[in-house]
Amino acid sequence: MIEPRLVDEDPxxxxxxxxxxxxxxxxxxxxxxxxxxxxxxxxxxxxxxxxQNDPRWKSILSEVIAEAFVRRIVAKKYESTADTPxxxxxxxxxxxxQQRLLPLLQAALQQ
Numbered sequence: 001m002i003e004p005r006l007v008d009e010d011p012x013x014x015x016x017x018x019x020x021x022x023x024x025x026x027x028x029x030x031x032x033x034x035x036x037x038x039x040x041x042x043x044x045x046x047x048x049x050x051x052q053n054d055p056r057w058k059s060i061l062s063e064v065i066a067e068a069f070v071r072r073i074v075a076k077k078y079e080s081t082a083d084t085p086x087x088x089x090x091x092x093x094x095x096x097x098q099q100r101l102l103p104l105l106q107a108a109l110q111q
């Protein structure tokens with residue numbers, strides 16, 4: 001099970017990361033969403049992050065979650081190949097997966 005969670009920590013390059021990165025079967029996994037990330041802080045504000053009550057946040061949250069999952073999918077897809085994909089292939093795969101996942105997350109978070 002994956003649990004998205006806002007964290008009041010200095011952001012990484014990414015807006016969210018999985019912790020632990022590789023969970024054991026049945027282990028709970030947190031998707032740490034960096035509330036201090038510049039692209040999120042604009043919407044969330046400061047602790048206690050009242051911006052998460054804004055309807056726009058659900059759209060942004062779906063993008064953050066999709067981005068983290070797609071990054072993981074693409075990384076796993078290419079970790080076992082001997083050839084590094086060219087940049088165009090990598091981006092194509094990334095956006096192809098995101099295009100399929102994002103509408104599902106947006107619908108789920110609007111409920």
